[in-house]
Amino acid sequence: MKRIITAVQIIGILCIACLPSFAQDGTGKVSGKLTDKKTGELLIGVTVMVQNTSKGAVTDVEGRYLLQIAPGTYTLDYKYMGYQTKSIADVVVKAGQVTNLDIALDEPKSKELQEVVIRGSYKQETINALYVAQKNNVSISSGISGESIRRSPDRNTSDVLKRVSGASIQDNRYIIVRGLNDRYNTATINNAMLPSTEPDRKAFSFDLIPSNLIDNIVINKTASPEMPADFAGGLIQVITKDIPTENFLSFNIGLGYNTQTTFKETRGMDRGKSEWLTMEDGTLKLPGSWPSSRGKYAPLSNEQKFGLTRDFNNTWGVGDRGKALPAQSYQVTWGNRTRLKNDGSFGSIISLTYRNSENIYEGERMDYESGKVRSFNFSEDINRFNSSLGAIANFTYVKRNNKISLKNIFNRILDNNYIYRSGLNNDANAQILSHGQELTIKTMLNSQLEGSHKINPRDWKLDWNLNYSLTDRNQPDMKVLSYRRDLNATGNVPYEAMVPFGTAARNVSRFYSTLEEYAVGGMGSLTVPFTISGQKQNLKIGGQKLYRERDFSARVLGYIRTNTADFNDDLLTLAPGQIFDPANIGQNGFVMDEITNNSDRYKANSDLIAGYIQFDNKIADKLRIVWGARGESYYQYISTADASGKSIKKDMTFFDLLPSANISYAVNEKSNIRLSGSRTVSRPELRELSNFVYYDFVTYSSLQGNPDLKRALITNADLRYELYPGVGEAVTASVFYKRFKNAIEQTVDAGSTPNRRQIRVENADNAEAFGFELELRKKLDFISAEPFFQNMTAFANFSYIHSSVNLVGGSSDGPSRSLQGQSPYLINAGLQYDHPETNLSFGLLYNKMGQRIYLVGFEGYPHIYERGRDLLDLQIGKKILNKRGDLRLNVSDLLNQKFIFYQNNDNKKSYNESVDQIITSQRQGTNISLNFSYQFGLGKKK
Secondary structure (H helix, E strand, C coil): CHHHHHHHHHHHHHHHHHHHHCCCCCCEEEEEEEEECCCCCECCCCEEEECCCCCEEECCCCCEEEEEECCEEEEEEEECCCCCEEEEEEEEECCCCEEECCEEECCCCCCCCCCCEEEEEHHHHHHHHHHHHHHCCCCCEEEEEHHHHHHCCCCEHHHHHCCCCCEEEECCCEEEECCECHHHEEEEECCEECCCCCCCCCCCCHHHCEHHHEEEEEEECCCCCCCCCCCCCEEEEEEECCCCCCCEEEEEEEEEEECCCCCCEEEEECCCCCHHHCCCCCCCCCCCCCCCCHHHHCCCCHHHHHHHHHCCCCCCCEEEEEECCCEEEEEEEEEEEEECCCCCEEEEEEEEEEEEEEEEEEEEEEEEECCCEEEEEEEEEEEEEEEEEEEEEEEEEEECCEEEEEEEEEEEEEEEEEEEEEEEECCCCEEEEEEEEEEEEEEEEEEEEEEEEECCCCCCEEEEEEEEEEEEEEEEEEEEEEEEEECCCCCCCCCEECCCCCCHHHHEEEEEEEEEEEEEEEEEEEEEEEEECCEEEEEEEEEEEEEEEEEEEEEEEEEEECCCCCCCHHHHHCCHHHHCCHHHECCCCEEEEECCCCCCEEEEEEEEEEEEEEEEEEECCCEEEEEEEEEEEEEEEEEEECCCCCEEEEEEEEEEEEEEEEEEEEEECCEEEEEEEEEEEECCCCHHHCCCEEEECCCCEEEECCCCCCCEEEEEEEEEEEECCCCCCEEEEEEEEEEEEEEEEEEECCCCECCECEEEEEEEEEEEEEEEEEEEEEECCCCCCCHHHHCEEEEEEEEEEEEEEECCCCCCCCCEECCCCCCCEEEEEEEEEEECCCCEEEEEEEEEECCEEEEECECCECCEEECCCCEEEEEEEEEECCCCEEEEEEEECCCCCCEEEEECCCCCCCCCCCCCEEEEEEECCCEEEEEEEEEEECCCCC
């Protein structure tokens, strides 16, 4: 409760402090963006005038304008050399509100000298501008706007991405595009590449970015020369909010209830007092007295080792942690736009976000020998505590032909998982009871300085970006403590601590790891317009550099018996909080042993240098070709060691010439046909090249990299038809084909056993994928003229993908199988209702992916599949307090189906409960949340 009061007090103080500024100055605003109707190109320097007044504006380097004017109804004129003047009537301006009006201008159809004026209304032009935005993307893409995000129940970007056509989310944070593994995607934020946030896979954790700070998201499914080429599924472009159109202060407060967690008793090992602030208070740190390496510890005397072992805090105690509080979220956002004397503008958006939640997951875990005989059967209770702190600070200066922005995003997430596992291990002929605690703190900082400039009267445009990112992942004191009792024991025999020498790392261990990665980069491009046969063309040349450096280290420690002959067996029956008390460290008790391997540390770096040339050619009025080539030189270096301590150093340099072409034919003003072809790559992540072996107690398996891993080369082809029958409506149909050379996959090593499952990263020689996508978004006003149907929109998208890896042999599925991590189908569907007069809205959203291979098996050990789940979400919203307040009820995962990973036994791949073998299953509960937000306008007093 103290946490709730503190956060509310902070928000209240900020709001009260700003109250004197909340009076409005009585004016309204008109803002928008000017584009070329045929190409979607931004138009810089367009003159905007308000008829019968002296008010006017000129579009800036992003084609944007802003007018401040008294309330009323106006006609606006838009004039630009070489284009027909457009006059828009019925533009309504209201006090304290912003009217958005995007305009698409036409070039004259003839070369006559007299001025031609195109007249229209506000409503008509809004429709025209939306058509232009929908039709003129360079590549085949899918996206979601900030408005759609606001209407969904999504709290972070990973939830948002589930709504995009052809996309789904794995583990609640990693994106899957067109059913392909997350490693085949690349993400950018504000045009700067995002690093991998995970130490053991190539993936970005999208739950780091709060959804309400996003301006828009686009998933590009085909490549163009100006894009980074390291993707095959999708290039995810996240754009955060920029310079605001009005001054404001907003806050958001939310509380959440989970059906199987909230107000239930939670359990766990000892926790630090500051974890709710995403910080570890030092309780779990490796003692400063501990030697810096295994080699310095081994020669010490027993007495010295006893003293060092006692320096560790006894944080093994397991007990009640009180009842789980409701999930909490708090956010304060401040936006400001200042007009400067030199006809420029300076804008700022600063946002602070805090969230925390507790969850209890119940599940089971098992595995099988030779694909049939059950090796173990465990039940699991996972108690999870999560807290996160986030901040965005964006500052932008705009003056007509120039724009410079400094954009910063920071996020810090703390996850503390306590795992209680019990059951039968038939291989060990014993009952097992295990306790585990995994604390992970992830930090991301990304800063960018970017600019956009029109540099001469011929509309040449220069864009540039300098960026820096820091990713830090700290895992202090991951603990495992296992007890056992032999199945053939008789009488009331207590559990005994399983601490024999040689198995400490698995059964009684403390693990510490740190990962720090930083990246510095820059990019620049010059766009040069020219004309051929009266048609506008563009030449774009540019380059990019990105240097990354990573340092990872781990320490693995375990408790062993000091003296087996004189060991005090009574210690083995003590509870977790007592067994490793300092009094039990000594000659007849326990001592710490370091079993860190030589491979438990690596350093790596990479250096990407890229350049490209891209032509955007208009051939006649309907045919457009964006084509060119990108060259990428990529250097990668890793330094580690093998188990014997022998140094392993690998460095590789690749140069890839990557051509691409996107052809668009405008059938009419509402439809396009698109054809695309490209070559792209997928490079190993730095961790994937290391032979470091990490034991994951949560998944009961180990993961090892592969220094011999090769990059994958992908050939892509796409064909798409798209129709835009009305505002916000779309009908699209696509077919695509991809061919992979050296596809990268996670496989179960052939030498694994159920109790020693080891996962490796391997290349598959050749693979291919092909499929189709269908998308429909339609307003339901054709059913009836009643307001209910007039304000209702239905949408659905379906993707089908067939993939196959060509194998020489060894697969349990025969000579070929699907790609690891690839789903055979994806479904998104929903209904959205928004009544502009009653300010009532609701949305019902459905999402499902087909079963996919989670881990590739080997002969005698079938592949492990992840079953598809039906996800159903509901949101009801109501604007209150003169539309400045917003109250929303969200219900996520209404069906609460189990997460199930299984081995297939009937060769039908889809899950069959009566036949297939469950490897793990878990139910996470339905989340119900209530959010209230309010936005204060910060106008100036008269």
